[in-house]
Each structure stands twice: as C-alpha cells, then as structure tokens.
Amino acid sequence: MGKLLISHFIGTKIMKLNSLFNPKSIYSFNYKLFKNLKINRKIYLGYAIAFGISVFGTVLGVTIGNQWEKQALEQEEYALINTNSLHRLQTAILQVRTHQQQLIPLSKQPEKFEEEYAHIIKHLETIQKGWSEIKLIKAQENYYSQQEISKLKKFIQSYEGVSGKYLQSLNQLVNKNQITNLDSAEKITTAQTQLLEFTNSDVAIRFDEISESLTEIINIFYKQITQAKENLNQAILFRNWIIFSSLFISILLTIFLARKISWAISSPIIELTNVAKKVTQSENFDLQVPITTEDEIGILAFSFNHLINRVKQLLKEQTANTAHLNAIIDNLADGLLVSDINGKIINYNPAITKMLGFGDVDMKGIYCQEFLPEVIELVNNSQQNPTAVFTKELQLNEKQIAKASVTAILETNCNESYCKSFGSIILVRDITQEKEIDAMKTDFISTVSHELRTPLTSVLGFASIIQEKLEEEVFPLLPVENRKTNKTIRRVKDNINIIISEAERLTALINDVLDIAKMEAGKLDWKQEAISIDKLIERSLAAISALFTTKNLELITNIEPELPQIIGDENRLIQVLINLISNAIKFTHEGSITCSAKLINHNIVISIIDTGNGIALEDQTKVFDKFKQVGETLTDKPQGTGLGLPICKQIIEHHGGNIWVESELGKGSTFAFSIPIQINVINQFEQIVNLNTIVQQLQEHSTNNNLTCDRQKTILVVDDDANIRELLRQSLQNQGYAVREATDGLDAIYQIKADKPDLIILDVMMPQINGFDTAAIIKNDPTKMDIPIIMLSIFEDKERGYRLGIDRYMTKPIDNNKLMKEIGLLLSQGTSAKKVLVVDTTASTLLTLSQILKTQGYNVVEASNGEECIEKALSLQPDMIIVDSVLSQEHDLVKTLRFEKGLENLFFILLGDTDKS
Numbered sequence: 001m002g003k004l005l006i007s008h009f010i011g012t013k014i015m016k017l018n019s020l021f022n023p024k025s026i027y028s029f030n031y032k033l034f035k036n037l038k039i040n041r042k043i044y045l046g047y048a049i050a051f052g053i054s055v056f057g058t059v060l061g062v063t064i065g066n067q068w069e070k071q072a073l074e075q076e077e078y079a080l081i082n083t084n085s086l087h088r089l090q091t092a093i094l095q096v097r098t099h100q101q102q103l104i105p106l107s108k109q110p111e112k113f114e115e116e117y118a119h120i121i122k123h124l125e126t127i128q129k130g131w132s133e134i135k136l137i138k139a140q141e142n143y144y145s146q147q148e149i150s151k152l153k154k155f156i157q158s159y160e161g162v163s164g165k166y167l168q169s170l171n172q173l174v175n176k177n178q179i180t181n182l183d184s185a186e187k188i189t190t191a192q193t194q195l196l197e198f199t200n201s202d203v204a205i206r207f208d209e210i211s212e213s214l215t216e217i218i219n220i221f222y223k224q225i226t227q228a229k230e231n232l233n234q235a236i237l238f239r240n241w242i243i244f245s246s247l248f249i250s251i252l253l254t255i256f257l258a259r260k261i262s263w264a265i266s267s268p269i270i271e272l273t274n275v276a277k278k279v280t281q282s283e284n285f286d287l288q289v290p291i292t293t294e295d296e297i298g299i300l301a302f303s304f305n306h307l308i309n310r311v312k313q314l315l316k317e318q319t320a321n322t323a324h325l326n327a328i329i330d331n332l333a334d335g336l337l338v339s340d341i342n343g344k345i346i347n348y349n350p351a352i353t354k355m356l357g358f359g360d361v362d363m364k365g366i367y368c369q370e371f372l373p374e375v376i377e378l379v380n381n382s383q384q385n386p387t388a389v390f391t392k393e394l395q396l397n398e399k400q401i402a403k404a405s406v407t408a409i410l411e412t413n414c415n416e417s418y419c420k421s422f423g424s425i426i427l428v429r430d431i432t433q434e435k436e437i438d439a440m441k442t443d444f445i446s447t448v449s450h451e452l453r454t455p456l457t458s459v460l461g462f463a464s465i466i467q468e469k470l471e472e473e474v475f476p477l478l479p480v481e482n483r484k485t486n487k488t489i490r491r492v493k494d495n496i497n498i499i500i501s502e503a504e505r506l507t508a509l510i511n512d513v514l515d516i517a518k519m520e521a522g523k524l525d526w527k528q529e530a531i532s533i534d535k536l537i538e539r540s541l542a543a544i545s546a547l548f549t550t551k552n553l554e555l556i557t558n559i560e561p562e563l564p565q566i567i568g569d570e571n572r573l574i575q576v577l578i579n580l581i582s583n584a585i586k587f588t589h590e591g592s593i594t595c596s597a598k599l600i601n602h603n604i605v606i607s608i609i610d611t612g613n614g615i616a617l618e619d620q621t622k623v624f625d626k627f628k629q630v631g632e633t634l635t636d637k638p639q640g641t642g643l644g645l646p647i648c649k650q651i652i653e654h655h656g657g658n659i660w661v662e663s664e665l666g667k668g669s670t671f672a673f674s675i676p677i678q679i680n681v682i683n684q685f686e687q688i689v690n691l692n693t694i695v696q697q698l699q700e701h702s703t704n705n706n707l708t709c710d711r712q713k714t715i716l717v718v719d720d721d722a723n724i725r726e727l728l729r730q731s732l733q734n735q736g737y738a739v740r741e742a743t744d745g746l747d748a749i750y751q752i753k754a755d756k757p758d759l760i761i762l763d764v765m766m767p768q769i770n771g772f773d774t775a776a777i778i779k780n781d782p783t784k785m786d787i788p789i790i791m792l793s794i795f796e797d798k799e800r801g802y803r804l805g806i807d808r809y810m811t812k813p814i815d816n817n818k819l820m821k822e823i824g825l826l827l828s829q830g831t832s833a834k835k836v837l838v839v840d841t842t843a844s845t846l847l848t849l850s851q852i853l854k855t856q857g858y859n860v861v862e863a864s865n866g867e868e869c870i871e872k873a874l875s876l877q878p879d880m881i882i883v884d885s886v887l888s889q890e891h892d893l894v895k896t897l898r899f900e901k902g903l904e905n906l907f908f909i910l911l912g913d914t915d916k917s
Contacts, residue, residue, distance in 0.1 A: 043261060049253060058243050068235030072228050079224040082137050086221065089130030090214040092123045093163075097208060099123065100170065104195045107188050117174065127163045148220055155217055159210045166207040173198055268297040272304055285312035335402075335428035338409075341421060343368045343379045352428060355396065368426065378406035379424045386410055386421045394428070403431045452510055457794075457812040460503040461727040464816050467496045468734070507813050512643035519650040526654065527569040527799055533597050533604055534559060536570065540577035541595065547585045554592035563597060566604055566675050568655045573675075576648045576659075580608040580671045583644065588612035591668070600674070603657070607672035615663040623661055624649045648673070713827050714738040714755075718748040718774070719763040719792070724812075728761060731816055737823075745769030749777060752784060759827055762806075764793035772800060779805040779907075788826035790819070805907040835859045835876060839869040839883040839893075840911070849882060866891030873897050878906070885910040 099120045106113040137152055173194055198204060275289045285308050289301040329336060335352030339345050348363045356371055369376035378390040386408035394402045408421040470492065478485050537559065548555050577595075584593045591611030598605055615623065624645050652659040652673045663669035715737050717728045729739045740757065742748035744766045752760075760778070764771035771791055778784045789806040798809040808822045836858045838849045843864075850860045861876055863869040866887055873881065874897075881897070888894060888910055897903045 045257075047254075049257060051250070056246065058246055060242055060246070062239060062243070064235075064239065064242065066235075066239070068238065069232055072232035072235055079221050079228055082133075083218060083221040083225065085130055085133040085137075086214055086218045089127060089134065090211050090218070092126040092130060093207065093211045093214070095123045096120050096127065096166075097204075097211075100195075100204070101199055104192050104199075107191045107195065120170070121167075124163060124167045131160075131163065148224070151220065152217060155213050159206075159213065162203075162206050162210060166203050169198065169201070169203045264293070265297060268292055268301060272297070272301055276304070279308060285309070285315070334430075337363075337368060337375075337426035337428070338423060339368055339379060339426065340423045341383050343376045343424075346423065355400075355402065355428060355430060372404070372426075372428075375404050375406065375426055378404060379426070382406045382408040382424045383421055393431070396430075399432065400430065401432045401435050403429050405429070452506075455723075456503055456507055456510070457814055458721075458723040458727055460500060460507070460813040461724075461731070461816060463496055463499045463503065465727070465730055465734075467493075467500070470496070503813065509643075511811075512647060515647050516643060516650065519647070519654070526572065528567055529570060530565045531568055531570045531573065532565055533563045533606070536573055537577065537595055537597060537606070540574050540581065543574070543578055544582055544585070547582065548593070551585055551589070553585060553588060553590070556592050556594040558594060558596035560598045563599055563604060564677050566655075566677055568675065569651075572651045573655070576651050576673065577606070577608075579644045579648050584608050584610035584612065584669070584671070588668070603674040603676050605672055605674045607670055609668065609670045611668040614665040614667050615661065615669055616665055620661050620663060624659070712736070712738050713758040714740060715823070716740045716742060716748060716751060716757040716760045718742040718745065718760065718766070718771070720744055720766045721763070724763070724792075727814075731820070732823075735820055735823075745771065745774030745777075748774055752778065752787070756784065757787065759788045759790065759823060762789055762791050764791065764795050764797070772797075772804060775801065775804045775806050790822060790826070792819075835861065835878040835880075837861045837863060837869065837873055837876065837878040837881045837883075839863040839866075839881065839887060841865065841884065841887060845884075845911075866893060869893060870896060873903065873906075874900060877903065880907040880909065882909045882911065 099116050102116050103113060103120075106116050134152070134156060271292075272289045275287050279285060279287055287308065288305050291298050291301045291305075329349045332349050332351055335355045336347075336349040337345055337352055338347035345363050345366050345368060353359065353361060353363065358371075367376075368379065372394065374392055374394055378392055381390045382388070387410075389405060389407045391403060391405045394404050396402050405427045406424050409423045409425060411420045411422065475489055478489065480486060537557065541555065541557075545555075581593065581595065588610040589612065593611075594607075594609040596607045596609070649659050652675070655675050657673055657675040659671070659673035661669060661671050715732055717725050717732070717739060718741075719725050719728070720743055725741050729741065732739045740751060740755075742751055745762075746768045748760070748762070749769070751757075762771045762775060766774075769777075771793060775789055775791065778787060778789065785805065788808075790808040790810060791801050791806050792810050792812060792814060794812045801809045807826055810819060810822070836853050838846055838853070838860060839862075840846050840849075841864055846862050846864070850862060853860045861872055861878065863872050869881070869883065869887075870891070870893070872878075881893070883893060888908070894908055897906060
C-alpha cells in the first residue's frame with residue numbers, strides 16, 4: 001500500500017514538470033517573466049527553481065525513505081525482542097525438564113534435592129513471565145502477517161495452563177511423599193519410582209511439547225527479522241533513488257534556465273556591442289541601440305544612447321574649444337614652447353619663432369637646447385621638481401633680453417606625495433623694455449637716494465655738533481635752579497635726539513633702498529673670500545648680543561663641528577644673519593632663539609629658530625616681498641621698512657642659495673637659508689708698476705721726507721659740497737686738527753704736491769676727477785702712498801676703494817664719533833714705521849728696494865721666493881708687499897694671502913719687467 005502511494009506522488013510531480021517544460025509555457029515564461037525582471041532577479045529565479053526542485057526531491061526522498069526505514073527498524077526490533085522472549089521461554093522449559101529429571105537421583109540427598117527443586121521453581125517463574133510476553137505479541141498485528149498471528153494464537157490456546165499444571169503436579173508429588181524428609185531406603189525407592197513415572201506422565205509430555213512448538217514459532221520470527229532487513233535495504237534504495245532523481249531533474253532544469261537566462265542577457269548586450277563597434281569604426285554618433293528590456297541591459301542601452309549623444313555634443317564643443325585655444329596660443333604675445341620630458345619640442349606658437357627669428361621653420365621634433373641652450377637646465381629642473389616654477393633670463397641677441405618660465409605638465413590626479421610629469425611648458429617673454437624701464441627706475445632711485453644722503457649728512461652732522469656744543473658749552477651756563485629752564489633744556493635735548501634718531505632711521509631706509517636697487521641692477525660689488533661658518537655666526541651674534549640681554553631671551557647655538565668653509569661676501573652674509581636674528585628677537589617676547597648650522601647635501605644650512613608669535617600660512621609667501629609686512633597694518637605699527645628680508649633674499653640668491661620660512665601661529669618661526677659649497681675664482685686687484693719708476697720716485701722722495709711727530713696734524717678734506725666741508729672742518733677743529741679743504745680731486749692733488757698732509761678725507765662723487773681716481777694717483781706715487789686716506793661717500797663701494805689701497809671706507813651720513821676714532825687710529829699708526837715685505841728672486845732688486853724704503857723709515861723684510869713670502873706674510877703681518885708679478889702669479893700670492901685673517905686689506909705692488917714699461 002505504501003509503495004502505491006509513493007508511485008502516485010512521483011507520477012503527479014513528473015506530470016507537473018512536463019507541463020512546465022511545454023514549449024508554449026516556456027515561451028510565455030520567457031517573455032512575460034524575464035522581460036520585466038532585473039538581471040540579478042532572473043538569475044536568482046533560475047537558481048531558486050533549480051534549488052527548490054533539488055531540495056523538494058531530497059526532502060521527499062529522505063522523508064519517505066526514513067519512514068520506511070523506521071518501520072523496518074521497528075519491525076526488526078520487535079522481531080528480535082519477541083524472538084529473545086521465545087528463546088528464554090524455551091530455555092526455561094528445557095531447564096525445568098532437566099532439573100526435574102535430576103530430582104530422581106537426588107532423592108537420597110535432601111539438601112541437594114531442595115536446591116535442585118528451587119531451580120525448577122525459579123525456571124517455572126521465568127516460564128510464567130515468558131508466557132505473559134507471548135500473549136503481548138498478539139497485539140503487534142502491524143508488524144506480522146495474519147497467518148503468523150493465527151499460529152501464535154493457536155499455540156497460546158493449545159498450551160495455555162500446561163506449565164501451571166506441570167508445576168502443580170510436581171508440587172503435589174513432592175509434598176505428598178515428603179521427598180525432602182525421606183529417612184528409609186524404601187521410601188527413597190518409592191519416591192524415585194513416582195518421580196520417574198511423573199517424568200513420563202502425560203502432563204510432563206505435554207509440557208515437553210511446548211518446547212517443540214516454540215521451535216516452530218521461533219523460526220517464524222527469524223523469517224520476520226530477515227524480512228525486516230530486506231525492507232530496510234529497500235527503503236534506503238528508494239530514498240536514494242528519489243534524491244538522485246530530483247538532483248538530475250534540477251540539473252536539467254538548471255541547464256535549461258541557464259540557456260534561457262544567458263540568451264535573455266546576452267542578446268541585448270550583443271546588440272549593444274555591435275552598435276558600439278560601428279560607432280567606434282565609423283565615428284557615426286547618430287546610431288542608437290534598440291531597447292528591448294527593462295532590466296540593467298535596457299538601462300545600459302539607454303545610457304549608452306545618452307552617452308553617444310553626449311559625446312557628439314562634447315566633440316562639437318571640443319572642436320570649437322580647440323579652435324579657440326589655438327587662436328589664443330597663435331595670438332599670444334609671449335613665446336610658447338611645449339616639450340616632452342627630454343626637452344624635445346612637441347608644440348609651439350608663432351610668437352616664439354618670430355622672437356627667435358626662425359621665420360616659417362617647423363620647430364616640432366627639435367630639442368630646445370639647439371636654439372635655447374640655457375632652457376634645457378630649467379626643463380630638467382622642472383622634471384626633478386614638478387610642482388615648482390623655474391625662471392631664467394635669456395640674452396636672445398645683443399639688444400633683446402627675454403625671461404623664460406618653465407613648469408612641468410602634470411597629470412590631473414596629482415597628489416602631494418607623487419606627481420607624474422608628461423613634459424614641460426616653456427613661456428618666453430620679451431623683457432627688453434621692462435629691463436630698460438627697470439634700469440631707469442634703479443638709476444632714479446639711486447640718484448634720489450644719493451642726493452638725499454648729502455643733505456642728510458649735513459643734517460645729522462650739524463645736529464650732532466649742536467648737541468655736543470649745547471651739552472658742553474651752553475647748558476652748563478644756564479641756571480639749573482629755574483624749573484622752566486630745566487624743562488626747556490630737557491625738551492631741547494629730546495628734540496635734538498628725535499632729529500638724530502629720525503635722520504638715522506631715514507639713512508637706514510635709504511641704505512636698504514640703495515641695496516635693493518643695486519642688487520636688482522647687478523651693480524653691487526661683492527667680495528669673494530673664504531668664510532668660516534663658526535666665525536660668521538660668532539661675529540653676527542656678537543653684534544647683537546645686547547638685544548638678548550634687553551629682552552631676557554636665551555640664546556642657543558647648535559653648530560656641527562668641522563663645517564667646511566664657503567666662498568662669499570662675509571659682510572653681506574653677516575648682514576643676513578643679523579637681520580634674521582634681530583627679527584627673531586623683535587617678535588619673541590619670551591623663550592629662546594636657536595641658531596643652528598649643519599651640512600646637508602653639499603650645502604651649509606643655517607637656521608634661526610624662535611619661540612615667538614609665528615606667522616600665518618597665508619602671510620609666509622609675502623615676507624620676502626619688498627615693502628611687505630605681515631600682520632594687520634591698521635592695528636599693528638610696522639616695525640621696519642619691509643626691505644630687510646627682501647635684501648636677505650637677494651644676498652642669499654646671489655650666493656647660489658635659497659632662503660625660506662617655516663612657521664605656525666603661536667608656535668614660533670624658523671628662518672633658514674642654504675649656501676652651496678663651491679670654490680670660485682677670485683679676481684683680485686693687481687697693480688703692476690715698473691721697477692725703475694718706483695725706485696726713482698722713492699729716491700727723489702727720500703731727500704725731502706722729514707717727518708715731524710710733534711707738530712699739529714693736518715687733515716685735507718676733499719669734497720665738492722661746501723656744507724660737508726664745513727661740517728668736517730668744525731668736527732675736526734673741535735678735536736684739535738688743522739684742516740685744509742679741496743673742492744675736487746684735481747685741487748687735492750695740487751695741494752698734496754705742495755704740502756703733504758697727515759691724512760686725507762676723500763669724497764667719491766666730484767667734478768673733474770672722482771675720488772677713486774684721486775686715490776689711485778696718490779697710492780701710485782711712492783712718495784705719497786703712505787698718506788692715510790679715509791674715503792667718505794654716498795656710494796658703498798668698499799671693495800674698489802680697498803683695492804686701491806685706501807685705509808678706511810665710510811658711507812654718508814657720517815657717524816662722527818666713528819670717524820674721529822678712525823682718524824686717531826690712522827694717525828697714531830703713521831707715527832710708527834710701516835712694515836713692507838719685498839719679494840723678488842733677483843738679489844739686486846731686493847737690495848735696491850730695501851735701501852730706498854729703509855731711508856724713508858719703513859721696516860723692510862725680504863723674501864726670495866713664493867713659499868718664503870707666504871711664511872713671512874703670515875707671521876709678520878706686513879702693511880704692504882712689493883712682489884714680482886710673475887712670481888705672484890706662479891704662487892697665486894694675492895688670493896692666498898687675502899684670505900688670511902689680518903691680511904684682508906693688505907696692499908700689493910706688483911713689479912713688471914723694465915722692457916715692458
């Protein structure tokens with residue numbers, strides 16, 4: 001019955017599946033269901049159907065198989081239990097019969113008889129229990145056939161009560177004869193006879209038949225166990241058959257659905273692909289993809305159609321933009337070059353060809369170094385540092401100057417850590433006219449500043465004289481007890497101090513403006529000398545050490561040991577350091593100032609670190625601009641001219657270095673600059689004179705050279721400005737000097753020939769002969785070269801003056817105290833004989849020069865070769881060296897000795913050959 005139900009169930013499912021796979025149903029399923037479903041839902045649906053069938057078949061097979069298996073196992077279990085019960089019953093019957101037969105010989109032994117009889121009673125109890133279990137087997141009709149149940153019932157009916165009768169008869173026999181108490185042989189024999197008769201009695205025989213009948217019943221139950229095992233195997237096989245059948249059907253259905261879903265997905269994609277190929281190949285943007293579904297493919301087709309229309313529109317706009325951009329580039333006034341990373345030109349505009357005079361030459365494919373050699377360095381720099389802009393001035397021809405600006409072409413998704421470059425953009429601008437205007441501006445600023453210096457000199461000088469006279473001669477004569485007079489005196493003092501301080505501030509401003517103008521015009525003279533970093537920082541800190549004490553700030557120095565020397569202008573670099581340190585002190589109210597120096601990649605990097613207010617990020621780019629000051633100018637009073645840092649920038653960049661600032665508001669600032677380590681050729685002034693000429697002049701002068709040390713010192717003031725001469729006259733006469741005046745250089749030369757002064761104060765800008773030429777004439781005259789010369793000028797050209805042999809160079813406005821101090825030092829030195837080192841390989845030349853110089857009062861030291869010259873110059877520190885020009889060139893004496901401490905202003909006279917004079 002169970003098998004029929006299962007067969008009917010499976011047949012019903014197969015009919016439903018057949019109806020599902022009907023072609024009409026499939027068509028309807030495809031176009032009605034798939035059309036409106038999204039792709040993922042189509043896939044989910046296919047998988048769900050296949051998985052559902054697989055799961056349903058598996059669950060069905062497992063359920064039915066498990067039910068059959070359960071029934072088979074229960075049948076087998078009950079069969080085994082019942083078989084065991086029957087076996088126990090049969091065994092008990094056989095045990096009773098065996099023990100009953102043992103009673104006959106044991107009648108002589110009452111104790112053993114009783115023991116054996118007890119076993120019989122026990123087994124009979126087991127038989128009664130087993131008989132009760134047999135009766136329960138009748139109720140298990142679900143597990144046995146009707147025939148088996150009938151046999152079991154017949155067996156029960158046939159032998160029910162037999163075991164009880166057997167026990168009853170045996171008990172009567174034992175009790176009747178009192179077998180356990182037999183005391184004579186006769187009684188024992190009688191008992192044995194009765195027991196033997198009982199063994200063969202009908203009750204005993206009937207009792208034995210139970211065992212024989214049980215054997216047949218047991219065999220029936222064994223057959224039942226075998227049948228249960230067969231049913232179990234069939235249940236397992238059927239379960240597996242259902243599972244595998246459902247899996248097979250699900251696989252078939254999965255394949256079918258996969259084909260249908262793939263077709264539903266791929267068909268519109270193929271259509272879209274074909275249209276895309278046609279658009280790509282023919283560039284026909286009028287084509288459209290047909291939209292047949294509402295899923296993602298339909299959305300993709302719609303988007304692709306929109307994309308085609310958008311590309312069509314953008315292409316049209318790009319064409320117009322390209323034409324517009326080309327028009328802009330072609331009409332750009334500046335020359336434009338676009339190169340790859342190696343400097344190969346890939347695009348250009350007509351302005352650059354016109355600027356370079358190339359006409360209609362096609363510049364594409366040409367390397368830029370072939371016509372602009374200086375630009376390739378900028379291109380390489382832009383590739384190494386893609387985010388920076390590099391500029392350089394170019395001399396296109398004799399009259400035309402251009403400025404090239406180069407920057408890298410970067411990818412659009414460039415980030416701070418990495419930027420990929422595809423080439424460089426080179427913008428070339430003609431700055432010839434700008435240079436001319438800038439030169440005019442510089443000349444104008446220079447002229448105005450120089451013209452301002454002269455009246456400032458008078459204002460500052462006369463104000464100082466007035467202050468001095470009032471302090472020394474006027475104020476002491478006034479009555480101090482008069483309160484009004486005292487108030488007036490204080491007010492006059494304050495007013496004069498204001499005049500002097502403001503004049504000095506205006507002087508500093510003029511000096512800064514002049515420095516900037518000279519630097520921009522390239523007219524500033526720079527010294528080139530070896531500089532020790534330790535001494536550079538030491539001199540700078542010493543100059544402003546008082547400022548640290550005034551503001552109670554801690555000074556920290558951190559200088560790496562054994563830093564190499566650099567080549568540069570020491571005074572200018574000290575100017576930079578003083579400016580940076582004083583700025584740090586100015587804007588730091590508490591904490592410390594750190595000055596550090598270290599070597600980084602062949603550059604000396606000097607940093608000034610403060611703990612002050614800091615600088616906002618947006619202001620950091622302005623600090624090096626001229627006349628720019630950070631902060632709120634309406635609320636914060638400007639502290640300076642705004643030229644200090646721009647001057648520092650010009651000085652550092654002239655030395656080939658860089659200057660920068662790192663700062664954060666409230667956390668202090670770090671100003672740092674780098675100077676490359678390099679050895680440059682230093683051109684020193686060399687004055688070559690003829691030996692016979694210098695000997696003749698020294699001999700003529702030796703006869704008239706009578707120095708008087710005790711007479712009043714005479715100072716010749718040479719200046720074309722009467723106010724300056726008057727200012728100097730008053731200042732010098734106040735110090736007890738005799739003063740003579742000359743209006744220009746020519747007048748000064750005549751006066752010096754007529755009457756040799758003890759010292760000369762010489763202006764630079766004068767009519768007829770300027771101050772430099774006048775100094776050169778004086779210093780080339782051996783009879784006059786020992787006259788100390790102080791040059792006062794609105795120009796700051798110390799290097800040129802020192803090369804001529806002047807003793808001091810001071811700029812206007814004049815610091816009167818410093819001037820008087822320098823005059824005193826020079827005149828005191830003049831009273832002692834100067835040391836002259838004479839160097840020549842010819843003994844006669846050495847002898848002649850030494851004799852003449854000694855007759856004039858000079859201390860003369862001789863050297864016959866270059867090594868001896870260097871050794872004696874370092875040890876004796878002479879004031880002048882007279883050396884053969886060839887010998888000086890062989891040993892590079894001028895450059896070697898000028899680098900040594902104490903010999904910076906050493907005067908050289910180089911002797912030339914007589915035949916070459």
